[in-house]
Amino acid sequence: MSDAIAPARVSDPRCADLFLHPPYRFQVMFQAVKTDIKFPKLEDETLAFWKQNRIYEKSLELRKDAPAFVFFEGPPTANGMPHPGHCLTRAIKDLFPRYRTMRGYRCERKAGWDTHGLPVEVEVCKELGIHSKEEIEAFGIEAFIQRCQQSVWRYMQEWERMTERLGFWIDISQAYVTYHQSYIESVWWSLKNFFDRGLLYRGHKIVWWWAQGGTALSSGEVGQGYREVADPSVYVRFPLEGVENTSLVVWTTTPWTLPSNQFAAVNSKLDYAYCTDSETGETIVVAAALVASLADKTKRTLTVQKTVKGAELLDLKYVPPFPYYYDQQSKELAELKEGGQCRPSWRVVEASFVTIDSGTGLVHMAPPFGEADYEVLVAEKARFKTPVQLPLLCAVAPNGRFTAEAPDYEGVWVKDADKPITRRLRDEGKLWHQEQYLHDYPFCWRASEDPLIQYPRESWFIRTTKFRDAMLENNKQIGWLPEHIGPGRFGNFLESNVDWALSRERYWGTPLPIWVCESTGQMEAIGSYDELLAKQGITGTEVWLEAKAKYPDLVDDLRVHKPYIDAILYDSPFEAGAKMRRVTEVIDCWYDSGAMPFAQWGYPHKNAASFKDQFPADFISEALDQTRGWFYSQLAISTMLFSKEEVAYPHPFKNCIVLGLMMAEWYESKDGKQRFLTEEEAREALGSEFVVKNGKMSKSLRNYRSPQEIFDKYGADALRWYLFANQPPWNSILYSERAIKDSIPEFILRLWNVFSFFTIYAEIDGFQGPADIVESLDQMNSSEFAKSPTYRPIEQRSELDRWMMSELAAACKDVVERMDKYDSYGACQTLNSLVDALSNWYVRRSRSRYWAADKQAPEKLDAYWTLYESLVVISKLIAPFTPFVAEVLWRHLKGDLSGVRESVHLCDFPSGDFASTDPLLNLRMNLLREIASLGRSARMDAKLKVRQTLSRVEVTLADESHIEWLKKHDDIVRAEINVKEIHYASGASPFVEYSVQPNFRKLGPRVGPLLPKLKQALVTASGAQLLEQMTLRGKITLSIDDKTIELDNEDIQVRMNAKAGWAASQGKNCVVALNTELTDELIRDGIANDAIRLIQDMRKKRQCDFADRIEVVLQSPETLIQDAIQENRNHICAETLAVRLTMDTSAVGVELEAVELAEFSVQLGLKVVKD
RNA sequence: GCGCGUGUAGCUCAGUUGGUUAGAGCGCGUCGCUGAUAACGACGAGGUCCCCGGUUCGAAUCCAGGCACGCGCACCA
Secondary structure, three states: OOOOEOOOOOOOOOOHHHHHOOOOOOEOOOOOOOOOOOHHHHHHHHHHHHHHOOHHHHHHHOOOOOOEOOEOOOOOOOOOOOOHHHHHHHHHHHHHHHHHHHOOOEOOOEEEEOOOOHHHHHHHHHHHOOOOHHHHHHHOHHHHHHHHHHHOOOOHHHHHHHHHHOOOOOEEEEEEEOOOHHHHHHHHHHHHHHHHOOOEEEEEEEEEEEOOOOEEEOHHHHHHOEEEEEEEEEEEEEEEOOOOOEEEEEEEOOHHHHHHOOEEEEOOOOEEEEEEEOOOOOEEEEEHHHHHHHHHHHOOOEEEEEEEEHHHHOOOEEOOOOOOOHHHHOOOOEEEOOOOEEOOOOEEEEOOOOOOOOOOOOEEEOHHHOHHHHHHHHHHHHOEOOHHHOOOOOOEOOOOEEOOOOHHHEOOEHHHHHHHHHHHHHHOOOEEEEEEEEEEEEEOOOOOOOEOEEEEEEEEEEOHHHHHHHHHHHHHOOEEEOHHHHHHHHHHHHHOOOOEEOEEOOOOOOEOOEEEEOOOOOEEEOOOHHHHHOOOOOEOHHHHHHHHHHOOOOOHHHHHOOOOHHHOEEEOOOOOOOEEEEOOOEEOHHHHHHOHHHHOOOOOOOOHHHHHHOOOEOEEEEEHHHHHHHHHHHHHHHHHHOOOOOOOOOOOEOEEEEEOOEEEEEEEEOOOOOEEOOHHHHHHHHOOOEEEEEEEOOOOOOOOOOHHHHHHHOOHHHHHHHHHHOOOOOOOEEEOHHHHHHHHHHHHHHHHHHHHHHHHHHHHHOOOHHHHOOOOOOOOOHHHHOOOOOOOOHHHOOHHHHHHHHHHHHHHHHHHHHHHOOOHHHHHHHHHHHHHHHHHHHHHHHHHHHOOOOOOOHHHHHHHHHHHHHHHHHHHHOOOOOHHHHHHHHHHHHOOOOOOOOOHHHOOOOOOOOOOOOHHHHHHHHHHHHHHHHHHHHHHHOOOOOOOOEEEEEEEEOOHHHHHHHHOOHHHHHHHHOEEEEEEEOOOOOOEEEEEEEOHHHHHHHHHHHHHHHHHHHHHOOHHHHHHHHHHHOOEEEEEOOEEEEEOHHHEEEEEEEOOOOEEEEOOOEEEEEOOOOOHHHHHHHHHHHHHHHHHHHHHHOOOOOOOOEEEEEEOOOHHHHHHHHHOHHHHHHHHOEEEEEOOOOOOOOOOEEEEEOOEEEEEEEEEOOO
């Protein structure tokens, strides 16, 4: 750039005499940039620049010996399209590593992909048009697995594109992949550790069972699938044996469990009532507390005969609704341990969890289909000498269909049996009442049409409950953002910890590495593939080799997967001649992701040093839904695997930002039938007949714009800034296209305009910036700039420059402080006000300096340097937030100066040590801004436009100590509010009245209840008199309720109000009053300003170049106008670059136009003068 | 049902240990500027701080009880 020789130019078009000089040439360091900027295009160019010059890699190399800042990437699943929510997590995940890298840390960013589990299997099934396990097996497990492995990468390209386009710097080439052999072997190692410590066990429990999928699900998975549904709610008679015409009434919402009924449970402490049902004359037994509400609900009259304690009902025998087991077993008796005999099933038993919150206070027990029911069975078994006499009565097969044990329903899917069962109960007179019940019920999170059922099943568990306290302690030391997650949501979740249901009876997942002796049933865990191959008498390895020979493209990692791994057998160490065979299950894919802190390295089989270096993480971030997903799986595995003695808490992560969920915003017609993503589209189609809707993002509703479209229209910086700067990241965030669009003018474009302003004048003036520094530059810091002969020490510059540098330094310190605390939102607010100060005060008030004639005037160079350095620092400050625009700024600002770092992302983050912060100056500058603002406000009230010059403004200050300083800046205030004179005062003033208020904070503790009266006394007294007293005697003495109170200066607060009747405006620190009297001279002055405005307007309309010289004709019969023009002729000409201003009607070749000037119609025309 | 969170301007959100005139941005309105110009800027209107009690001299802020919304949990039989 600096080689280019610019064409001849006028450096300052305001200076007419420049035209007299021959054109001259100079080198350009900065070229004016266009303002109609297309950010997406710039971003694409920046991406190419990064890639070509390996900037990310260089940013890592630069810090290769620096202390580590450890980041863990929570692995996404790449078998679905990335959506806006992923942009949020990836933006936050990018922000802090970038920031920390600039702050001097080594922040490696290893990508990762979650590749196992139900999500993948379900996708493949959809593709194949199959659903059940039988169908998968028929298709062939080998082929199915291969499909799964390929399916995982289906949307890989989209993910990579989104990641790159958003500016998320991460090592995708080094990504860990959960199906890779080394990853699986790490997982195996951890599971072997648990197994050997007795923490991995096989248990028979009631699990949430996905019948169609033939597998149990973890509580985390179950939680994903709750949905509100209406289920039948039935009240069923259980007739008591041996008591005439008397029934227990139980309530259930799962009629299909009734054929498997085994007990009726009561709470022995509750009262139960025998009631006469007027409708049927029968006697029913329900909880006494529920009689009234049941009568009301069923519109019956229930008359209580007697009330008994639940304990008295225990062991009463009843007839269950279905005869399937009852017919054969009801005559049996069994020996109780406590002595005596009893029928094992179909009697009333005790269950302390029974409440009167709902139902009847009597609970139908079907032990296979409820955890609580199952526990009751276990408890009952314990009472008997021969527990086998209490078998589990289960008429449902694992596929969710009735078995032959319930012949009437054999083969029927349980949920389909609800209706026929209810009908039959009614027909047989066993149904006492029926209604609909609306409640949440879990469905499979991946096959959302399939309801889950509770079902008894052998399954593998991790004994996490044993580590509950350790997990809680570990959790306490994690820095959660927002803080309440730790003790709140996450802590509560840990408190109610249950053992982790680890195994899945599925196909595509990490195989559970446990081999069982076929003969003795004894088991051992295997920690790696090599360990397995080293076993005695190994067989079955050829299955993989044959497959590989048949399909040479097979990924080698598949050898540790089903079905190949299942083929490997070896000699049992437990019994000669027996073989060891792997159990059939794979594991929960959440375990995979939770193991990533070590498994990403293949630890401990390899990369031990990397693991030690990169553990635990300093920072992770995911959305709220990961509380019991990845946040939990990591914490649980880590806490169990690494003792506190080995690794100090917290591990595996120290800080975690929990992101809010993203909401969609869209527009729809009032009937909801038409949906639009932007207001413009809606308006175009519907006029004003539409409504704005917010809600969850939904693929099927298509209620959000794809991230790619946002990138194309507004750019990644716009999205990033919107996400960072509009709310703390843990709030739920509205993905609103309009709001994203707005983030451009709010911040990015405002900054860009300042930059553009700088380049325009730097080019015109040939400001060289640091180009004249002989030494090689590096990061363009103050100390480097100081070597330029034109760079003056900050102390020597004007107040405005010093103020700007002070603001800049303060902002740097503030951003660092906030970002170190992970307060990205606060940091953005600081950045926003910094850019506002730069644009709306520094540049605005400095403009005249940039068009000063003398290019080498120190004040002019100061203005350039201050603005230039501000932009350089800001480009570094914003680099982690909006990396693209930061890079573009940096590259323009550095030109091609030698030695300067090629990318802003290779710089150190500015700490603000280049200038001292000056709070007093800051305060005073704000006061100045306030005065200007109040002046404008007063003008508005008096309806006096700024162009109308006024003679005088009176500023009354609360604190006189600033007056001397303010007087030095009269020029600024005069220019801002267009007055000729400013007068400052602090004491009594004709424009101000004072009111005195108590200093509540100070007096509250001292006078307590007297405060209201004290306030009253002060407010009603004359403020001026009180102040006089204070000035004379240094105190105010008041008498309240016979008590004398003395107030000193600190005990009161003085408030100033503008007196009525003045064009005045009051702020916190001052009152500004305008002299609104208009002299003829002032009026003429105003008319001249108006004329200037009209001429400039016309220049623009006629598309004059801003350096064009013109001739102006302005005619009016009014003497006032004529005088005004005459008097201000030179001023007008100078402002409008007019070489001639005439009122002569005979001017040739000038087209006249009628315009309004000071309420008169005048004729105005102009033409460009050719050189 | 239980738990966590949230409730402040038309919208999105700030609001320090309780201090008496509750803030910002956007939007809206009025206006200015016209050499940052399809830009820039100023000013203004707009609030029952969800409701109801309590503590206190004083509550958006603390406490209790409600209500609404969001999320989570599960012994919803």
